[in-house]
Amino acid sequence: MGTEIIHIEYYLPEKTLTSSQLENKFRTYSGQNLEKKLGIRLRHIAGDNETALDLAQKAAEKIFEQYDKNLIDYLLLCTQSPDYLLPTSACILQERLGLRTDIGALDFSLGCSGFIYGLSLAKGLIAGGIARNVLLLTSDTYSKHIHEKDYSNLAIFGDGAAAAVVTQFEREKIFKFVLGTDGRGHKNLIVPSGGMRARSRKDAPEKRDVNGSIRTDNHMFMDGPEIFNFTISTIPELVDRILEANDSGMQDIDYVIFHQANSYILDYLRKKMKIPRDKFFNDIAETGNTVSASIPIALRDCLDRRIIKAGSSVLLVGFGVGYSWGGTIIEL
C-alpha cells in the first residue's frame, strides 16, 4: 500500500500589489526591472481582516467542491502567520470546514520547505495506519510581517494558500524524501520580536538598510545574500541526493518544480544544475513568492496548462527559513 496526491487547489487574495505600484510608491526603483529580474508582475495581498486561516479555508473549500470532506481524517496546516499563539489554527479550521470531530489536526511552522515536510508527514501518517485521507494545507500571509516601507521584501513576497489531499493508493506515488535542517541560519530570515524570546514593542526603532528599505524588529528581516548563498550551496547537492535516494537520474524526471523563490535565483539554480529549461518551472509573475504555498500552486498551474499530466514524474524541492530544506519525487 502506498500514497498519492489526489487533489490540489489554491486560493489567492483578491487585493494585488503590482510592480508598477511599487515603483510609484518607492520612486528610486524600477517596476520594469523588478519584473525582468525577479519575474514578478504582481503579488496578492491579504486584506486587513483576512488571515492565513481564511485563505486556507477557501483553498480547502475548492477541494470539497469535488471531494467528500467526511473522508478527511487528518488535517495538517503549515503556516507562519497563525491567527493566535493558541489555539492552533487547524482546530479552528476543523470547525470552519465542517470536518468530522474524530480526526487529528495540527499546525506546523515552516516556510518555503513547508509543502515538502507536509507531504512527508502525510505519507508517514498514512503508512503508520494513523490516517487514510490527509488534508494538507499550506497558507501564509508574509505581507503582515513586512514593514510598509520595506521595499525589498514587499517586492518579493505574496500571500496565498494551497490545499491538497494525500490518500492511500495501491502503490507508492510519493517516493523517498531527503530532508535537511541547519539552525545556524535562523537569524538570516526572522521576525525577531513578537514571540516569547522578545515581545513586540510599540516603540521599536526603525532601521534602514543600505537599499533604503525600512523595518523594525517587529517585522520580518531577510538577509538576501546569505539566503542566496545557502540556496546555491545546498540545493544542487540536495537534488543529487533526492535522485540517488530514488535510484533515478534527471533523465527519469518529467518535470522539476522548486519552491518559487524568485526568477533570478531559480534561473541561476537551473543553469548551475544544468536542468533543461523546458522541464523546469519558473513562473511567479502573478503570485510572487508565496512561501509554503508556492510548490502546490505551481503544481496546479502545471496541471491546468497541461505541462504535467497524470503519470508524470515530478521532482519537488523546497528550501528556506530555518534553514530548512527537503525534496522528493512524486508521480501524479
Next chain:
Amino acid sequence: MKKQEFIERLTDDLELEAGALNHEESMLKGLFTSLGVLIIIALCDEYFSKEITAENIKSITTVKSLMEMIGMENFHD
C-alpha cells in the same frame, strides 16, 4: 579569467553602461542594489566557485578589491 573579460562580464551582469567599469580601480561601491549583490554572489560562484558573504561585499570598494577577494591567482592580463 582575463582581467578585461571579468570587467566586461561584471559590467554586463550589473547592467551598467558600457565603459562604466573600464579598469581595476573603477569604483564599485554604491553601484550595488540588493539584486546587484546577488549578481556578484552568482558571478563568484559560477566562475570561481567562491562564496562571497554579505559582509565581504560591504568591504568591496573597487573592481580590484573584488578581484582580490576572489583571489588574484584567478586572473591574468
